Amino acid sequence: MKERIRQILREEYQGTIDYTPEQMENVLFEIYKDNLRGETPIYLKGIINIYTIGEKLNNDTNWSLLNFFDTNRILKEEIIKDLKRIQFDSVEEGLKILFSDKKKLDRYLNIVWNTVKKGLISENDFVNRLKSNNRVVNYTGEPGTKEDKFRGIDVKVGNVGIQVKPSNQVIIENGKHIVIVIGTKMPSYKSKSDVNYLAFHNEEDNIFYIFKNSNYTQEYNSDKKINTLVFDGKASKI
Secondary structure (H helix, E strand, O other), X not given: OHXXXXXXXXXXXXXXXXXXXXXXXXXXXXXXXXXXXXXXXXXXXXXXXXXXXXXXXXXXXXXXXXXXXXXXHHHXXXXXXXXXXXXXXXXXXXXXXHHOOHHHHHHHXXXXXXXXXXXXXXXXXXXXXXXXXXOOOEOOOOOOEHHHXXXXXXXXXXXEEEEEEEEOEEEEEOOEEEEEEEOOOOOOOOOOOOOOEEEEEEOOOOEEEEEEOOOEEEEEEOOOOEEEEEEOOOOEEO
């Protein structure tokens, strides 16, 4: 009878199966409870010291890649495909079954890393370049901090907050800088009063273009998945 119930549930989930970010987070927090850090005035609640960003960037960042699982859309597509291939009584149970498979978990971690690495590598490189130019850097926006998530700050130089982004192209036309970022829709940082500058790493010439967080337009083409920002002011470069 139990097997029959599983089969019926399995058939009902076909094409309609889904999970919420909260369900994903709760499952991961339960599995990795020994690596769970509680919320603090500085840090978010989350998983640390396992599958860390620091292992990828060769630094001491202890924030886990598992913390990106709940909102990663590319990963969600893969997980739903895998859920449709197994039997389970609840979505939470299905997620636990998948995460107990080391090969699947490694694949999921690689998917997440490949979607976040450009941004994280850009931030790390930007900090190193500032330091090499004898700038005193207070790097407060490390992953897992509230400043990174809520205030949009990746780097601080003194009291100046900077948001760092990778970009695919920077074009200069009629005295204006056109910044192209391919991928998901970028949030608007104009309302983030603590973000004073936006720094874009241009892949073509390996230069960071730094603009004031003002006097620019921002559009997103959802069909082509292209963000276009046009800045009126001049750019600093490092």
